[in-house]
Amino acid sequence: MKHPVDVHVGKRVRHRRWMVGMTQQQLGEKVGIKFQQIQKYETGMNRISASRLWDIARALGVPVSFFFEGLEEGEAAAPAQTAAQTRGDLLADKEALELVRSYYAIPEEQRRRLFDLARVLSDAA
Missing domain, CATH: 1.20.5 (Single alpha-helices involved in coiled-coils or other helix-helix interfaces)
Structure with missing residues (x-):
């Protein structure tokens, strides 16, 4: 079962990758993994370890904290519509x-x- 935090972090990875115009293949090569693993991270199917998230952040040119922006405490139980989530929806456009x-x-x-x-x-x- 997907954990909401893993899904959120995965979406942030995907959004940043799109923003910089990088393919899953290119990101995978930069961090030393196959693009299929990037797919699993982006959907939240697989959790991203701390060291792997560090590598991804460096490859995408952002601090690790970027992937947690917009995530509110308790969001896993009852997600609320926040300004950051609205911004995330905008990035999906x-x-x-x-x-x-x-x-x-x-x-x-x-x-x-x-x-x-x-x-x-x-x-x-």
Whole structure:
């Protein structure tokens, strides 16, 4: 039986992998395992050991704590809709994901200008 924490961590692995445009195969190669194991981690079928989560975090360029963001204490018993979960749902949206990927593909100086423009436009709305 899947534990809700394993499912949450697996989803966060998948979302981050998608955000950086990495395949399961590529992530598996970076951490020294087969892509099938990455699939099992991402669905929560298999638990990720601390050392493996450390390797995955390094490969994806995030701190280990990233995978636990949005997880509330007691969520396994009665999950509540939180702002972080809503953000997680947003990351599941293909259009939002494509926007994030495109944003990070822009050179940093131009990306900063685009960010400033978006902030001005959202303040004006």
